[in-house]
Amino acid sequence: MEMNPQMQMQIRVPATSANLGPGFDSLGIAVTLYLTITIGEKTDKWIVEHDMGSDIPNDESNMIVKTALRIFPSLQAHRFKVESDIPLARGLGSSSSAIVAGIEMADQLGKMNLTKEEKIQLATEIEGHPDNVAPAILGDFVVSTFVQKKNTSIKGHFPELQLLAYIPSNELLTTESRNVLPKELSFKEAVSAGSIGNTLVAALMTGRTEQAGRLMEEDLYHERYRLKLVPHLAKIRKIGHKHNSMATYLSGAGPTVMTILPMQEATAFSQEIREAGLLGEIVALEVDRQGTVIRKLKS
Numbered sequence: 001m002e003m004n005p006q007m008q009m010q011i012r013v014p015a016t017s018a019n020l021g022p023g024f025d026s027l028g029i030a031v032t033l034y035l036t037i038t039i040g041e042k043t044d045k046w047i048v049e050h051d052m053g054s055d056i057p058n059d060e061s062n063m064i065v066k067t068a069l070r071i072f073p074s075l076q077a078h079r080f081k082v083e084s085d086i087p088l089a090r091g092l093g094s095s096s097s098a099i100v101a102g103i104e105m106a107d108q109l110g111k112m113n114l115t116k117e118e119k120i121q122l123a124t125e126i127e128g129h130p131d132n133v134a135p136a137i138l139g140d141f142v143v144s145t146f147v148q149k150k151n152t153s154i155k156g157h158f159p160e161l162q163l164l165a166y167i168p169s170n171e172l173l174t175t176e177s178r179n180v181l182p183k184e185l186s187f188k189e190a191v192s193a194g195s196i197g198n199t200l201v202a203a204l205m206t207g208r209t210e211q212a213g214r215l216m217e218e219d220l221y222h223e224r225y226r227l228k229l230v231p232h233l234a235k236i237r238k239i240g241h242k243h244n245s246m247a248t249y250l251s252g253a254g255p256t257v258m259t260i261l262p263m264q265e266a267t268a269f270s271q272e273i274r275e276a277g278l279l280g281e282i283v284a285l286e287v288d289r290q291g292t293v294i295r296k297l298k299s
């Protein structure tokens with residue numbers, strides 16, 4: 001892509017793994033897969049270059065542009081290139097990465113000087129829940145609420161642990177996976193579910209990884225309702241236990257399943273997953289500590 005050197009700017013947004021078991025719509029970590037946009041010259045109409053397939057638009061109907069225009073309606077059109085290794089509709093926050101990239105593009109090109117808090121609030125209003133967009137912006141581990149359309153997000157430190165993502169070849173749209181959830185929980189269930197999530201946060205914040213791992217597998221909000229869409233979750237969790245896993249949980253709305261386990265177990269664990277007939281991709285990831293990064297290549 002021909003770029004005006006004075007205009008070249010890159011925005012890099014990490015993938016995210018939300019919920020961590022009992023932190024439904026509240027907890028998330030940023031992980032080391034990235035969407036990067038490289039902004040080129042001004043144009044008459046928006047031009048989005050990518051090799052993400054024909055379902056992803058190349059014009060102003062692209063999610064990144066739509067988000068940018070929602071934030072800054074009179075934003076000057078540009079050409080930009082999108083490169084991403086975040087798989088679409090797999091539970092690794094691809095839509096959040098696109099929304100965050102759109103907000104950052106509007107902020108940079110429109111010289112809006114939005115604070116991180118304002119960006120998270122805007123991104124959450126668009127995405128509907130904060131657990132992906134907040135760590136995508138802030139990096140690391142983020143605890144959030146979004147109640148009566150008001151966001152609060154607090155960044156913490158996730159312990160130095162290795163993650164193995166099992167990424168099935170099939171897509172599962174977040175909307176589809178939310179449709180199987182109950183409309184209501186009883187008061188008793190809600191109290192139990194909330195207390196498990198709260199204690200998980202305390203365990204993570206104080207480095208009690210063994211307790212944290214156990215609590216990550218005790219979600220009462222969503223995983224049991226989603227099991228029919230992600231039958232591999234129970235199999236992988238069981239295999240993980242044989243290999244000293246700290247925890248296995250459904251990443252976001254799935255179908256990706258995340259296992260936290262010692263890296264020396266990764267080969268044997270992966271082999272057993274294959275022997276169980278599970279043929280998805282297995283990817284080693286770490287926690288991204290930086291969140292969204294802006295690079296100005298030439299000023």
Ligand SMILES: Nc1ncnc2c1ncn2[C@@H]1O[C@H](COP(=O)(O)OP(=O)(O)O)[C@@H](O)[C@H]1O
Pocket residue numbers: 035056057062063064082084087088089090091092093094095096098172173174175252253
């Ligand atoms: N980089 C992108 N550019 C445009 N649209 C995107 C991009 N990434 C994701 N999307 C849109 O978001 C959808 C997936 O969103 P969602 O169902 O929430 O899954 P995920 O768990 O990956 O966020 C894709 O099918 C696509 O329509």
Ligand SMILES: N[C@@H](CCOP(=O)(O)O)C(=O)O
Pocket residue numbers: 016018019024025026090091092093094095129131132174177178222251252253254
């Ligand atoms: N809390 C949400 C998280 C969705 O994450 P995604 O990566 O699947 O978009 C949910 O569980 O629905």
